[in-house]
Amino acid sequence: MIRYALKCAEGHDFESWFQSAEAYDTLAASGHLSCTICGGSDVRKALMAPKVAANDARSDAPSDATPPARPLSNPGAAPSNxxxxxxxxxxxxxxxxxxxxxxxxxxxxxxxxxxxxxxxxxxxxxxxxxxxxxxxxxxxxxxxxxxxxxxxx
Structure with missing residues (x-):
């Protein structure tokens, strides 16, 4: 599984999980991606920094450089907003x-x-x-x- 930060043509930022990078490419090429906010179909990967663990004792401490991931909406759950x-x-x-x-x-x-x-x-x-x-x-x-x-x- 891989998580991508995505952005639509209207500027909405959101995230989604994909089975693999190839799965994302296939869905994108076939037009099966849509913005979770406006429903637009012009969706692209956004710039995203990978989470890299440090090799010292501080690796367990939270890093100020990487913001916590936003929770993803669960389609089966009650609306959160x-x-x-x-x-x-x-x-x-x-x-x-x-x-x-x-x-x-x-x-x-x-x-x-x-x-x-x-x-x-x-x-x-x-x-x-x-x-x-x-x-x-x-x-x-x-x-x-x-x-x-x-x-x-």
Missing amino acids: PAEAAIAALREKVEKTATYVGGAFAKEARAIHEGEKPDRPIWGEANATEARALIEDGVPVAPLPFRPKSKSN
Whole structure:
């Protein structure tokens, strides 16, 4: 397991654990990383200092040079702040009132917009190119600040 400090295009800093460096690279290349704060998909590794133990008796003492790691949010735990509570409430509402269409989101949203399918609330996944095309064509879409539970790490 490896922990990376991450940063989104909006400047939000957060951390996440990955099975390996290769696992991070695979997820990043396939667009499966998202900001835990805004949901943005433009996520990159941030500069991070490794924790290095000293070879003397002081190695057990806490170092002032390395700040303590921030606790990571646990998706299964109760929300620890108002933002997490709001996201949890939004997730609950979306899951109760909308149909999850997965990777077919762009196709379904366009079909609903063009009247080919009945109007209904849907949610799912679209890559940046698909989302941009929907927006350019006037299809009302918005990013959600969470991923499907089956895809959360």
